[in-house]
Amino acid sequence: MILVGGTTRKMMSKKTDLMYIESEKIKVLVKNRLIMRNINLPQNIVFVCMVEIIVLAFESRYEKLTIGHNIKWEKIKKIYKLGLKHGMKISSILGANGFYKKKDIDKIRTLALGARGTK
Numbered sequence: 001m002i003l004v005g006g007t008t009r010k011m012m013s014k015k016t017d018l019m020y021i022e023s024e025k026i027k028v029l030v031k032n033r034l035i036m037r038n039i040n041l042p043q044n045i046v047f048v049c050m051v052e053i054i055v056l057a058f059e060s061r062y063e064k065l066t067i068g069h070n071i072k073w074e075k076i077k078k079i080y081k082l083g084l085k086h087g088m089k090i091s092s093i094l095g096a097n098g099f100y101k102k103k104d105i106d107k108i109r110t111l112a113l114g115a116r117g118t119k
Contacts, residue, residue: 025047
């Protein structure tokens with residue numbers, strides 16, 4: 001299970017079968033440079049909240065998919081697939097205890113599937 005916000009960092013740092021996501025950063029692959037104001041991130045790395053706007057601009061689509069708190073999972077999947085189409089990938093995920101590494105994610109997945117009784 002993955003939780004994004006809405007719970008306390010202290011509580012989540014003790015749960016081993018849940019992934020608490022505080023912040024994600026996405027690498028945007030562009031031919032030259034992504035030109036934008038300084039947001040104190042490495043070149044071509046953006047906050048996940050900016051990805052929808054960038055992806056829709058790459059697609060020349062001027063619509064909103066995930067504005068507000070009533071966000072549909074289908075729309076998130078649509079943005080994700082469009083991001084992959086344009087070479088975007090997750091750069092880092094910040095959780096309750098710092099940045100997740102692949103081994104952390106694999107461990108959480110194993111524990112979560114074990115708690116559900118699936119593999």
